[in-house]
Each structure stands twice: as structure tokens, then as C-alpha cells.
Amino acid sequence: MQRIYTPIFVLLFLAFGITGCSSMGAAMKASPSFVNSIGFADIPYNDLAERYTNENSKWAEVNGLNIHYQEVGEGPTIVLVHGIMSSLQTWDDWVLELSKSYRVISLDVPGFGLTGAPEKVNDLNEEYLLNTFAKFIDFIELDNFSLAGNSLGGYIAAQYASNYPKRVDNLILLDPVAYPQEVPWIIRFSTTPVISSIGGVFQPPALVTMNVKQVYGDHQRIQRKHMDRYVHMAQRSGAKAAYIRIMDILETRSTEETPLPFSQIKAPTLLMWGEADPWVPVELSQRWKEDIRDSQLVVYPGVGHMPMEEIPEKTVMDAITFLNGEVVIQPEPISKEKEFSQPGASERQIEAVSN
DSSP, X not given: OHHHHHHHHHHHHIIIIITHHHHHHHHHHHSSSHHHHTTSOOBOHHHHHHXXXXXXXXXXXXXXXXXXXXXXXXXXXXXXXXXXTOOGGGGHHHHHHHTTTSEEEEEOOTTSTTTOOOSSGGGOSHHHHHHHHHHHHHHTTOSSEEEEEETHHHHHHHHHHHHOTTTEEEEEEESOOOSOOOOOHHHHHHTSTTHHHHHTXXXXXXXXXXXXXXXXXXXXXXXXXXXXXXHHHHXXXXXXXXXXXXXXXXXXXXXXXXXXXXXXXXXXXXXXXXXTOSSSOGGGHHHHHHHOSSEEEEEETTXXXXXXXXXXXXXXXXXXXXXXXXXXXXXXXXXHHHHHXXXXXXXXXXXXXXX
């Protein structure tokens, strides 16, 4: 019995101690009950579906999954693929602007959002993710389209563009994972023996809110609706086990030195990177530029792992500029003077500079 509860106490210690009061407070606000807020309960799927579907929601039966996706707008097609522990709503601001001129399709990647994982979670592996995405594209009958992906979604998008170079017209990759690197501590911790088993059924939401704060370059940019969504989706039945499984996939990927096929990408490619990304360091962008011949890189000062969510207005306009065949201008670095001149400069920023 002690062997079972010790890891739980460790996770609770992290949730209530290391994460701090603000992370715990955000988890409490987003959770429908106290039991949910400490990681011992799920949110019913129907409740999540009622909140996170709309008139643009559709479903695709692929590889044993009922993939949730949304389609809006008319014109050339662009497909948006989110990253780890996220969902299609991370692109909402992009969709709002892109749909004025494009047919925009966003999906909940297997393991996340309302799509969820296969019945046997161990079937969820890298090959399954890539194959399911390719079959999804066939299901919605796309021949030529543009493709954008963030984080894990960037890896999926890049692999697809490598395998089907004639079908992808333009490629946008935002802080994609792929090359060997040191993974974030939460991935190392969550994939250790025993902890991974416990984490498959018990995950304090405070760890989720802490991670969201970590991957943003500026905490003040976090919108309540986004934080709530991360907490809610992590409490979908089966999500905890799927998250651990995906973390295991990412950890394995981070150690593999096998050649990657990105030199096969023919589509013009825009690399967008948050300069303050703590999960996938900006230095790795050079590996992508070396492998993808027709590529340009834009680095956003002070921005973290999800530029399309943290600074949506700037990044979507840059994406449109790129899709129009124009060169995207690199933003100027943020000087200390400019940072302090911005309304609402945080005490955290002031303290960091003064130290």
C-alpha cells in the first residue's frame, strides 16, 4: 500500500508546493469540483463536447478514432495541427483571420482534445500518429493544401510534407520538435517508472497550469479561456494515460540520432520560433533551416513555445504574408527601455532585469 501512495504524495507535493499558489489557484478555478482540482476525477465527455464543439465541428472515423475537427471559410485550404497537451482551439485567433480568405481546417490530434486516444493506449506511438494524420487528410479528400503545425504538430506536419512533397503547397512550423535535445523536466519526471503508472490515472491539474505558465514567454498574455481549456481537456477520460504515452514518445524522439527526412520537403517553409521557448530551444531552428532548403526563420523576442496562442495577431499576419509569397520581416529585439514602456510590464520582468 505504501508503494502505491508514495508517488501520489510526491505528485501532490509538486502540485501544492513547487507549482505555487497561482498555479493551484488557476487549477481550482478551472475545475468543476474539488476532487477534479486535485486530480482524482474526470470531466464527462458530453460536458466537454458541449463546451468545445460548435457549428463548425465535424467528425472523421480514422484508425479506430472519431477525430474531432472544425472547418470554416472558403478559398485555398490550410490545415492547422496543434501540439502536446493542447487542442484545436489553440488556433482560434488564427482561424478567425485566416478564414476571411482561406478554407481553414483544424483538428484535435490523436491523444488530445475531443479526439482522445485509441482503446489500447499503447497503440498510440509515433507511427500511429503519422499514419492517422495521413489517413485523415485522405478522409477529407485534400489534394493540395498548406499546412501549419506547432510543437508535436510541427513534427507531424513536417513528416507529412516530407512524405507527400507534391501535396503541400506551403509549410509553417512553429517551435516544432524533432531533433535530439534535452526534454523538459516534467517529461523526464512523468515517464519515470512508477510515476508514469500513477500519472496515467492521477495528475494534479496544478501541474497542467504550471506547464502552461512555463511555456508562455510572458504570463500576462495567458487568457483565462486558454488556461481553463488546458485543465478541462486534461480531465477527459483517458487523457491522463494518453498524455503520459505522448510524453514517452517525445522523450524517445529526443534521444534518436537517426537521419530525419526533412530535406525532402519541397514546399516553401516558414519557421516561427519563440525566442524564450523553454521546451524547444531556439538554437534548434538552425537544424531545420539547414535541412529545409527553401525556408525562412522568424524569431519572436520574449515569446515562448506557442507563438500562435501567445501573440496571435502578429503571428497570423506574418503567416498570411508568407502565404502570399512575400518575405516576413524579422521583429526587432525587445530592449529594456521598450519592455518597460509597454503597459502592464510585470514585476517579474522588472525583477529579472534588476538582478
